[in-house]
Amino acid sequence: MRWTNYFLHPGDNRYYVFTFREEEHAERFGLALEKDGIPFERNEKEFGVPRTHFTEALRHNHLLHADIRKPFIENKGLRWTMLIVTGAMLLLAIVGAFSSKAYAQQMDSKFGWELAVQGRVSMPFEIAGVESHIISNDTLTATWDPLVSQSFGVRINNRLRESWTIGTGIMWIKRNYRVVFDYSNEGLSTPLNTSDTINILRSMSYRIPIVAETRVNLGKGFFVTAAGGVGIEFSPSDSFVNDYTEGINDDPNNPPRDYEAYLGRLNDLAAFPIMAELGIEKQPKGIDPGYYLGVFWSRSITDDYWTEAKWDSSKEQISGETIRGSFASTMAGIEVRILLK
Structure with a gap:
């Protein structure tokens, strides 16, 4: 590769x-x-x-x-949005931390700002809609198989009541795919059937969630939580990977061939996924942090990614193929958070 x-x-x-x-x-x-x-x-x-x-x-x-080379985040508006949102979250976290320390003994209310550091692992669960995306024409079929992916981020919640919070934050998301190219041409003098694989194509994006969460007290500081909301997600660049199979020029069943895979955003500005979360948390106490363990699911409201697959061979009489498609990305998996007060 x-x-x-x-x-x-x-x-x-x-x-x-x-x-x-x-x-x-x-x-x-x-x-x-x-x-x-x-x-x-x-x-x-x-x-x-x-x-x-x-x-x-x-x-x-x-x-x-x-x-x-282009800037890491090409769109100037998105660059400033990311900087402003990140700066605002850090400022709120710092102000909240100092405010909590300064007024902890004076305030009767337990409500206020809460900070969490989160990590996610997305699994290719077909039952949750995380499934392969297939595009094809008469001779070429490209299959995009989702692999295990990772996400990291920061979440800031404002506890409005004992059982309700509204929050936002920022997440860094890395999606991984395997792309399989199946070429079949029965119209040649010697029918040709090949299968080649690009083992991994990586795509990166940022997501700003807007989430409302409720919880039920289980006692001893443990809660069952459920949350839902929408996100604003943007990608700094498209992804591209190419590979080749050397093959043998004189072997009609295994000719030399090149193949490429592209993955990019359909919308230059942003995508808008809907999100759901369910888990169990242990709230922080004093200087001791709490933790959260749960599951999550998200799916873009409309198709948000375009795909393109190219296959070509240097052997005469074999024409190259290019196929394109689009899909709505879905993620589901396990989430862990460290809860800070």
């Missing part, structure tokens, strides 16, 4: 290959190599560089990508 735009030449290990998706970027890389006197061979947007000059070529590759 290629995580970079350079790799060892599969047919001649004396060379490294650098690849570019944009013609302009390839031109700039070629000019940099020429200016520095680095020998290379070029085929459109691919460059073959001798291993003896790999370090110098890699330096130019890094300099080029440092110049052309």
